[in-house]
Amino acid sequence: MVMTNNTSTANNTSTANNTSTANDTNAxxxxxxxxxxxxxxxxxxxxxxxxxxxxxxDGLDPALVELIQIRASLLNGCAYCLHMHTSDARKAGEDExxxxxxxxxxxxxxxxxxxxxxxxxxxxxxxLVARGGVPDDVYVEAARHFDASELARVLALIFxxxxxxxxxxxxxxxxxxxxxxxx
Numbered sequence: 663m664v665m666t667n668n669t670s671t672a673n674n675t676s677t678a679n680n681t682s683t684a685n686d687t688n689a690x691x692x693x694x695x696x697x698x699x700x701x702x703x704x705x706x707x708x709x710x711x712x713x714x715x716x717x718x719x720d721g722l723d724p725a726l727v728e729l730i731q732i733r734a735s736l737l738n739g740c741a742y743c744l745h746m747h748t749s750d751a752r753k754a755g756e757d758e759x760x761x762x763x764x765x766x767x768x769x770x771x772x773x774x775x776x777x778x779x780x781x782x783x784x785x786x787x788x789x790l791v792a793r794g795g796v797p798d799d800v801y802v803e804a805a806r807h808f809d810a811s812e813l814a815r816v817l818a819l820i821f822x823x824x825x826x827x828x829x830x831x832x833x834x835x836x837x838x839x840x841x842x843x844x845x
Contacts, residue, residue, distance in 0.1 A: 697833045711825060718818035721811075724754055726781055729774075730816065731823045732764045733785045740827040741837035777807040781816055788820045 701708040719727045728751035735743040748761055763770035767782050774782065784804040787796040805813055829835075 700829050700833050711822065714818065715822040715826070718815050718822050720815065722815055722819065725751070725756055726778060726816075727819060728754065728756060729760075729764060729778055730781055730785050730819055732761070733767070733782050734789045734820060734823040735827055736765050737786060737789045738824065738827040738831065740830050742830040742835035743823065743827050745837040780804045780807045784816065785820050788817065789824055 728747050731747040732744060732751065735747060751761060752758070760773050763773045764782070767774055767779065771779060780800075780803045783800045784796070787794075787800045804816065808816055
């Protein structure tokens, strides 16, 4: 429903018909139409992604898993996943200061181990792959800290969080509403 503003203020000259215009920052916003429930609309794809995600994280340090998911969610601007994974990290006992530093980890290296830094750099390169691929030095540094099996799972985790981010963003998931328990 579109609402109109039939009042004017001393600082706001009303239009001829006293309705809010598209440029009026105080105008009420039209509610967005509900979007697709991906889990219900594509249950096989959703279940496959859950399985892929579980296989990716299997055997990885849970703190590292959350750091990777938080960094990718920050880069992708996914508030839904960012809220979910920072909440999960807190529940798992992650230090609040480290959570605040994930977005600026290069300037806050003392908060993260070399292995975590390598994973964060790899997360950035894979998440932003269209900007220049995955540089050799980033890959070599990650491979220095992870054996082949771990590195494959770290990559798979980065792939899954990027997919989850895209699902949440394209279906307009709302931050703070954790729907994992519903599926």
